[in-house]
Amino acid sequence: MTADPRFFDLITPSLLLDEAKMMRNIDRLADHAQGLGVSLRPHLKTAKSVDVARRLLPAGDGPATVSTLAEAETFSTAGVRDILYAVGIAPQKLPRVVALRASGCDLSVILDNVVQAEEVAKASREAGVPIPVLIEIDCDGHRGGLRPDDPLLINIGRILHQGGAELRGVMTHAGESYTVVGNEAHAKFAEIERAAAVDAAKALRAADLPCPVVSVGSTPTAHAARDLTGVTELRAGVYVFFDLVMAGIGVCQKEDIALSVLTTVIGHQTDRDWTMVDAGWMAMSRDRGTADQAVDQGYGVVCDEAGTILPDLILSSANQEHGIITRRSGATSPMPDLPVGTRLRILPNHACATAAQHSHFTVIPAEPYSALIEWPRFGGW
Numbered sequence: 001m002t003a004d005p006r007f008f009d010l011i012t013p014s015l016l017l018d019e020a021k022m023m024r025n026i027d028r029l030a031d032h033a034q035g036l037g038v039s040l041r042p043h044l045k046t047a048k049s050v051d052v053a054r055r056l057l058p059a060g061d062g063p064a065t066v067s068t069l070a071e072a073e074t075f076s077t078a079g080v081r082d083i084l085y086a087v088g089i090a091p092q093k094l095p096r097v098v099a100l101r102a103s104g105c106d107l108s109v110i111l112d113n114v115v116q117a118e119e120v121a122k123a124s125r126e127a128g129v130p131i132p133v134l135i136e137i138d139c140d141g142h143r144g145g146l147r148p149d150d151p152l153l154i155n156i157g158r159i160l161h162q163g164g165a166e167l168r169g170v171m172t173h174a175g176e177s178y179t180v181v182g183n184e185a186h187a188k189f190a191e192i193e194r195a196a197a198v199d200a201a202k203a204l205r206a207a208d209l210p211c212p213v214v215s216v217g218s219t220p221t222a223h224a225a226r227d228l229t230g231v232t233e234l235r236a237g238v239y240v241f242f243d244l245v246m247a248g249i250g251v252c253q254k255e256d257i258a259l260s261v262l263t264t265v266i267g268h269q270t271d272r273d274w275t276m277v278d279a280g281w282m283a284m285s286r287d288r289g290t291a292d293q294a295v296d297q298g299y300g301v302v303c304d305e306a307g308t309i310l311p312d313l314i315l316s317s318a319n320q321e322h323g324i325i326t327r328r329s330g331a332t333s334p335m336p337d338l339p340v341g342t343r344l345r346i347l348p349n350h351a352c353a354t355a356a357q358h359s360h361f362t363v364i365p366a367e368p369y370s371a372l373i374e375w376p377r378f379g380g381w
Contacts, residue, residue: 004305006364006372007343012264013283015358016345017375018307020366021258022240026056029222029239036228041065041084041215043237046352049361050078051375056240062106065235069096070380076105083107084215086171086235088136088144091119098127108132108168112145117156121163130166134213135204139196140189142175148199157209169213170200173235177220181294182250186224193221198230220251243351244301248293254301254309259355260345261300262362263323265338273335275325279346281318285353299323300346307345310336315346 033040042056045067053075057064062082066072072083073096081104089097089109100107111117111133124131135156138145146153160167177189193216201211216228217235228234241259242252263279281299290297302313302325312331317324323346327335338344348354355361356379363373 003343007262007305010262010362010372012262012343013279014262014362015355015360016260016262017241017361017363018258018260019363021256022052023055023366025239025242025252025256025258029236032223032225033234036225036234038228038231039063039233041217041233041235042240043067043086043235044071044075046237046241046355048074048355048377048379049375050075051363052240052361053078053080063233065237068381069093069100070378072100072105072107074378076100076103076107081105084134084171084235085109086173088112089116089120091116091123094119094123094131097131098123098129101129101131102127106132108134110134110136110171111156112136112138114152114156114159117159117165118163121159121165124166125164130164132166132168133160134169134171134215135160135167135200137170137172137196137200139172139193140174140176143173145172146200148196148203153200153203154207154209157204157207161209167204167210169211169215169232170197170204171213171215171235172197172200174216174218174221177218178245178249180220180249183224186220186249186251187226189218190216190221190225191227193218194225194228194231201230219246220249223251238351241351241355243289243354244297244347244349245289245293248290248295248297254347257347257351259351260303260307260347261354262305263344263346265340265342265344266322267340268338273326275335275338277315277323277325277344277346278321279315279318279323280321282320283354283357284315284318284323284346284348285350285357286318287348287350287353289349297347297349298328300348303345303347305343305345309347310344 043065136145174193222236267276298314
């Protein structure tokens with residue numbers, strides 16, 4: 001394998017981002033959403049990077065989705081003005097929501113119970129400005145939300161609409177789509193997702209309540225959706241980078257994964273066929289999202305320095321700062337010669353979790369042979 005001179009001065013482990021792959025991933029879903037006639041509201045939780053956001057949001061100011069108010073605050077400061085905070089609102093966070101809206105950010109929140117609705121309505125009255133709300137709908141029993149036929153849906157809608165808040169619509173997320181494999185199976189979940197959100201919107205409108213926004217999305221269903229009649233917007237996040245979990249359920253190929261962790265070989269246990277590297281779970285995270293899939297990828301798939309997958313090699317075990325590379329169970333090919341000092345890349349199970357371990361992306365530019373670029377990331381809540 002040929003060493004890349006651009007990596008010589010990088011301290012390992014280092015989070016690499018292949019810009020060309022990222023842009024292909026971004027364009028793929030943008031084109032699909034356009035073909036379905038809906039707007040795309042990308043989720044910025046995986047990126048947590050203003051530089052990535054600027055490539056995801058052609059207009060610069062949104063629409064966007066976030067999972068923390070820290071994300072909303074950072075992206076709002078960078079000019080993103082249409083943001084959905086897609087985690088059920090905790091009442092003590094409402095002053096930050098009000099402050100963000102007062103700064104000019106059109107921030108909306110989600111909720112699924114009466115207590116939250118009453119608190120948002122109260123905060124709206126006290127601020128003298130309505131806080132926009134999407135009611136979370138449970139389409140598949142995966143997490144929170146109300147079923148479309150739950151009488152509480154109308155009650156909550158009235159609390160918001162009559163209490164001073166702005167009932168902006170409904171949203172749902174087919175998290176169970178991560179448990180099935182292939183486009184056909186994901187398309188079925190996409191229709192389940194669509195039908196639940198549209199039915200909830202119809203119920204609100206039948207009760208003379210407004211519902212202008214009908215928001216759906218997960219990375220598997222967003223890519224597989226074939227008909228989004230009645231839906232106004234599509235959400236997805238990890239598609240920007242992809243990961244081994246997404247490859248394992250057939251949403252992408254391993255070659256589409258734009259993130260990897262650069263690591264260095266630091267030793268061997270030859271009697272065990274182990275190769276030791278300086279990327280442990282602190283670099284990769286403890287996420288073992290492929291463990292329940294048909295192919296368990298350990299803590300990540302091993303590539304050479306150029307990003308070419310090395311057959312049957314995985315990071316099979318990880319301590320805090322040590323990773324152990326072995327051949328996959330059942331592999332018949334010999335262990336390759338990987339001398340101390342060899343640079344390798346590890347593809348992650350879960351892009352969100354691996355990226356969260358790092359303070360910045362080291363970007364391999366789309367323009368061949370260009371110098372590496374550093375894009376900062378941030379964390380917190």
